[in-house]
Amino acid sequence: MKKIMIILICWASALAVFAQDTQTVTSSKGTNDIHTLFGNRTGTCKIPMGFYIEMNGGYTMFGSKSVFLPSMSMGMILNHHWTIGITGSFIGDPNGVHQKNIYYDSTASKMRGANLSGGYGGVLLEYILLPNSRIHVAFPLMIGCGSMYYTPSFHHNDSTFTGNFSHKEFHHGYISKDRFFVVEPGVRLEINVVKSLRIGLGISYRYSPDFKLQNTSPDLLNQFTAKLSIRLGKF
DSSP, rough: HHHHHHHHHHHHHHHHHTTTTOOOEEETEEEEEEEEEEEEEEEEEOOOOEEEEEEEEEEETTTTTEEEEEEEEEEOOOOOEEEEEEEEOOOTTTEEEEEEEEEEOOOOOEEEEEEEEEEEEEEEEEEETTTTTTEEEEEEEEEEEEEEEEEEOOOOOOOOOOOOOOOHHHHHOOSSSEEEEEEEEEEEEEEEEEEEEEEEEEEEBBTTTTTOOOOTTTTTTOHHHHHHHEEEEEO
């Protein structure tokens, strides 16, 4: 819990420092200019609420293993600066991430590897600094939960396997499974390409204080993630 509070305090402090210098650029009262790479959109801001759909690819580490984490988010944008939505990420490899020495076979003579699969998601809160500028900064914060599980990594037609998992268990069962709480603050540099498209590059830190899987470090998920995002919507 102490680590969670430290992460949230650091994230909130950085957000407060940047937010103090936030100024909305207006050409006249009630008129906003949104600057993009391919021109500006000028007009009266009649709708203080927008929306977005975002797809991004993440690169992270689970222990010593490189992991691709695709994700998708959607939500509402309030007064250009604040967003609230939902997001979800999952391990991109359909076979999972192979981990060595997870469980013993039925003879208890040799430890075998397993494939880690699963994902996490939750509520996504975000503050956008100077959203009308061509290049601006956003501070996302995800709070949610996830599920990870191990499945046998052997081929189900391997006649030499003498373990304690049947063919049926290989397809429908798992070795170990855990549900966990997760929090992930971050920062993202974003570019207004056109009025309905933004591209971002960011980094976040994922922290799960109660992650528990068989023969697995409890800090396996506590890692930085680099993300490339594409966001479509009405900003």
